Amino acid sequence: xxxxxxxxxxxxxxxxxxxxxxxxxxxxxxxxxxxxxxxxxxxxxxxxxxxxxxxxxxxxxxxxxxxxxxxxxxxxxxxxxxxxxxxxxxxxxxxxxxxxxxxxxxxxxxxxxxxxxxxxxxxxxxxxxxxxxxxxxxxxxxxxxxxxxxxxxxxxxxxxxxxxxxxxxxxxxxxxxxxxxxxxxxxxxxxxxxxxxxxxxxxxxxxxxxxxxxxxxxxxxxxxxxxxxxxxxxxxxxxxxxxxxxxxxxxxxxxxxxxxxxxxxxxxxxxxxxxxxxxxxxxxxxxxxxxxxxxxxxxxxxxxxxxxxxxxxxxxxxxxxxxxxxxxxxxxxxxxxxxxxxxxxxxxxxxxxxxxxxxxxxxxxxxxxxxxxxxxxxxxxxxxxxxxxxxxxxxxxxxxxxxxxxxxxxxxxxxxxxxxxxxxxxxxxxxxxxxxxxxxxxxxxxxxxxxxxxxxxxxxxxxxxxxxxxxxxxxxxxxxxxxxxxxxxxxxxxxxxxxxxxxxxxxxxxxxxxxxxxxxxxxxxxxxxxxxxxxxxxxxxxxxxxxxxxxxxxxxxxxxxxxxxxxxxxxxxxxxxxxxxxxxxxxxxxxxxxxxxxxxxxxxxxxxxxxxxxxxxxxxxxxxxxxxxxxxxxxxxxxxxxxxxxxxxxxxxxxxxxxxxxxxxxxxxxxxxxxxxxxx
Numbered sequence: 023x024x025x026x027x028x029x030x031x032x033x034x035x036x037x038x039x040x041x042x043x044x045x046x047x048x049x050x051x052x053x054x055x056x057x058x059x060x061x062x063x064x065x066x067x068x069x070x071x072x073x074x075x076x077x078x079x080x081x082x083x084x085x086x087x088x089x090x091x092x093x094x095x096x097x098x099x100x101x102x103x104x105x106x107x108x109x110x111x112x113x114x115x116x117x118x119x120x121x122x123x124x125x126x127x128x129x130x131x132x133x134x135x136x137x138x139x140x141x142x143x144x145x146x147x148x149x150x151x152x153x154x155x156x157x158x159x160x161x162x163x164x165x166x167x168x169x170x171x172x173x174x175x176x177x178x179x180x181x182x183x184x185x186x187x188x189x190x191x192x193x194x195x196x197x198x199x200x201x202x203x204x205x206x207x208x209x210x211x212x213x214x215x216x217x218x219x220x221x222x223x224x225x226x227x228x229x230x231x232x233x234x235x236x237x238x239x240x241x242x243x244x245x246x247x248x249x250x251x252x253x254x255x256x257x258x259x260x261x262x263x264x265x266x267x268x269x270x271x272x273x274x275x276x277x278x279x280x281x282x283x284x285x286x287x288x289x290x291x292x293x294x295x296x297x298x299x300x301x302x303x304x305x306x307x308x309x310x311x312x313x314x315x316x317x318x319x320x321x322x323x324x325x326x327x328x329x330x331x332x333x334x335x336x337x338x339x340x341x342x343x344x345x346x347x348x349x350x351x352x353x354x355x356x357x358x359x360x361x362x363x364x365x366x367x368x369x370x371x372x373x374x375x376x377x378x379x380x381x382x383x384x385x386x387x388x389x390x391x392x393x394x395x396x397x398x399x400x401x402x403x404x405x406x407x408x409x410x411x412x413x414x415x416x417x418x419x420x421x422x423x424x425x426x427x428x429x430x431x432x433x434x435x436x437x438x439x440x441x442x443x444x445x446x447x448x449x450x451x452x453x454x455x456x457x458x459x460x461x462x463x464x465x466x467x468x469x470x471x472x473x474x475x476x477x478x479x480x481x482x483x484x485x486x487x488x489x490x491x492x493x494x495x496x497x498x499x500x501x502x503x504x505x506x507x508x509x510x511x512x513x514x515x516x517x518x519x520x521x522x523x524x525x526x527x528x529x530x531x532x533x534x535x536x537x538x539x540x541x542x543x544x545x546x547x548x549x550x551x552x553x554x555x556x557x558x559x560x561x562x563x564x565x566x567x568x569x570x571x572x573x574x575x576x577x578x579x580x581x582x583x584x585x586x587x588x589x590x591x592x593x594x595x596x597x598x599x600x601x602x603x604x605x606x607x608x609x610x611x612x613x614x615x616x617x618x619x620x621x622x623x624x625x626x627x628x629x630x631x632x633x634x635x636x637x638x639x640x641x642x643x644x645x646x647x648x649x650x651x652x653x654x655x656x657x658x659x660x661x662x663x664x665x666x667x668x669x670x671x672x673x674x675x676x677x678x679x680x681x682x683x684x685x686x687x688x689x690x691x692x693x694x695x696x697x698x699x700x701x702x
Contacts, residue, residue, distance in 0.1 A: 036305055037307050038104050038305065040130065040299055040305065041129040043157075044109065044132050045111050045132070046148070047688070050135055050136045053110055054287055056097065056108060062101075063099035064100075065100075096109050097109075097110070097374075097375045098373050104299075106296075106299065109128065119470065123329045123330060123420075127327055129157070130303030131157050132160055133148075133152075135164065136163075136164060137164060140654065141180055142688060144688055146184070147690055153276070156276065158304065160273065160280050160282065160298055160299070161280070163176050163283040164285065166291075173283050177190050186278070188281050189280050190238075190281045191269070191280045191298075192281070192282050201290065204284060207239055208265050210232060210236075215289045215290050216289050240265070243268045243269060243272060243278075250265070266301060266302075273303065282298060312347050323349055324346070324350060326406040327345045327347060328406060331402055331450055333449060333450060343390070344392070351368055351371055351385050352368070353371055354369075356409055357406040360404070360407060360414045361401075366395060374392050379392065402418060403418040423454070425470070425474070425667070428460065428492070429444075429466070429467055429493070430463055430490060431490055437463045440488055444456045446486075447478065453469060454478060468498055472495050497667050500575050500577065500578045500618075500620075500621075501577050501616050502619055503611055503617070504614060505615055506530070507531050507611070508528065510529075511526065512526040513525055514598075515598065515601075523590075524595075525587070525588070526588045527586070527603060528584070529582065529610050530585050531580055531607070532580065533579060539578055540577065540578060540580055541582070543581070543583040555594050555595075556599075559584070562600040562603025577611070621667040621694055622667065623666070623691060624663075625665055627662075627685065629680075629681040631657050631658065631659045633680060634651070636680050637685065641663050645665065646665035648661060665689075666695075666699075668699075
């Protein structure tokens with residue numbers, strides 16, 4: 023692995039911090055770019071290589087073997103006067119949850135695009151995550167030295183598919199093998215590899231292409247910035263500082279995405295990108311206050327969001343990765359977990375560089391660090407705060423898994439350790455779900471795709487020493503209801519002493535639009551129950567919705583409301599509430615009509631033009647619906663289609679056969695739709 027260099031001290035006030043995520047489709051060059059950033063900042067003595075498995079951020083053995091990022095890796099470095107907390111995120115759709123939870127705590131994003139492939143499916147997915155969290159971004163068109171590089175085409179794709187003004191702030195000098203540098207549109211200066219000024223091209227302000235790009239930049243800024251508009255209407259040419267200030271305001275408002283270009287492998291354009299991170303992306307002090315579920319955060323109270331939990335990392339035990347939203351955190355500080363109400367002491371505070379940790383004395387508001395000693399019950403999405411504070415931040419939501427498989431230990435010792443290992447691994451990855459069964463000593467695990475589960479099994483073997491026998495992947499079906507129903511049921515249980523424990527409940531159910539999930543609502547009578555009985559009632563409803571106590575699949579897209587409730591207030595029974603809730607909801611679902619749904623995937627397929635017809639025919643045979651077909655560079659066609667997941671097992675291999683080995687596919691969960699075909 024690349025060896026870290028000693029980093030100099032940085033001013034860690036909030037205005038000098040940049041929390042930045044590197045996001046992209048797989049193979050756009052995110053990890054190489056992150057490695058180059060660390061090298062140019064002086065945090066590495068030499069560059070690692072993705073193919074050799076020597077990069078800082080791809081430190082898992084599975085990442086080095088497969089040549090892809092699987093988990094988000096945090097690294098800290100310094101550029102100019104700013105401390106950069108950079109997080110390299112996975113590019114494969116199966117690991118989108120890593121991107122989701124990372125973007126929740128970041129202030130800015132660098133969206134990386136391949137100059138040849140342009141905007142790809144996962145590029146759009148991660149950008150939607152960024153927009154959902156209000157994260158502004160800048161773009162870097164990488165691999166400009168590759169055959170087929172098309173800078174202007176990628177800029178056009180960004181504008182069209184991201185629905186944002188993509189504004190080129192650089193003009194490339196050459197392309198493909200002839201690519202040798204970039205020209206800054208604002209200053210007119212040309213830079214080659216590293217920070218080398220190209221002497222013969224040092225002032226490019228008179229070049230026709232650069233002048234045209236500068237005019238376009240001024241026009242775009244005039245549409246969103248009053249100061250530039252005044253200069254534009256008065257036929258005055260804004261100076262360099264005015265343009266940079268206006269561009270910064272536009273980026274912070276998420277109205278413009280400036281586009282840079284270069285080659286991270288050849289170190290062209292990377293230092294310009296580092297300058298742009300400092301100049302255009304926001305500090306924590308410039309970001310809106312986080313969304314709260316309880317009272318506002320005061321400046322003195324400490325509040326943190328846990329966005330990741332890693333167990334037994336670096337020999338330090340369990341680490342909680344946190345974003346500090348207010349106050350400070352230092353070793354010895356007592357923090358309360360708002361969800362559980364438990365308090366714990368932050369034993370150590372770490373600045374993290376992938377798989378290396380540096381103990382620090384204090385982290386301030388806006389910083390991203392790791393804490394040791396926060397207890398075993400801390401999970402992703404928890405709010406930690408000062409004991410006297412009543413602060414709760416909006417939790418992180420994750421998509422539902424779509425693929426599952428049965429799992430069983432290969433030996434007695436493996437079976438004994440499997441439950442504990444699954445518990446720890448599911449704590450680290452919230453998109454992996456586990457459930458006992460279907461047989462004795464067996465478990466069912468669910469995840470976001472075949473690769474997701476495959477990597478999970480690899481880690482189970484390599485990190486926990488457990489060889490598990492796994493069944494074939496299968497689709498995670500869901501059920502919903504066809505209509506509405508309202509039923510009232512009563513549960514009684516006579517005890518040996520003659521007492522009768524009873525409860526009666528009226529439950530209504532109604533279908534919701536696709537993608538709505540489940541909405542549980544307690545009426546006034548149920549909401550007034552004592553805590554333990556109310557929780558028993560809710561647990562009974564959840565048991566039915568999860569298909570734990572009835573036939574069928576877990577339910578979704580429905581509204582459940584407890585309309586009324588009656589019971590003996592002098593002899594409350596949690597058992598009665600649990601069972602009457604199960605009985606009433608099961609019968610209500612039966613009356614409304616239970617229907618099966620299957621997950622449908624959004625596919626983006628690229629294939630040579632001469633194989634386009636056979637690939638489309640194959641998608642149609644798989645019950646697919648093609649929604650878009652267009653042409654890319656180098657005779658490649660792009661197909662977008664919606665296809666049921668049940669038809670896609672082994673599709674990547676089939677596509678390679680159909681396309682002469684040159685096809686590529688990316689699939690992401692799109693929706694659940696009515697299942698029209700019988701399955702086993």
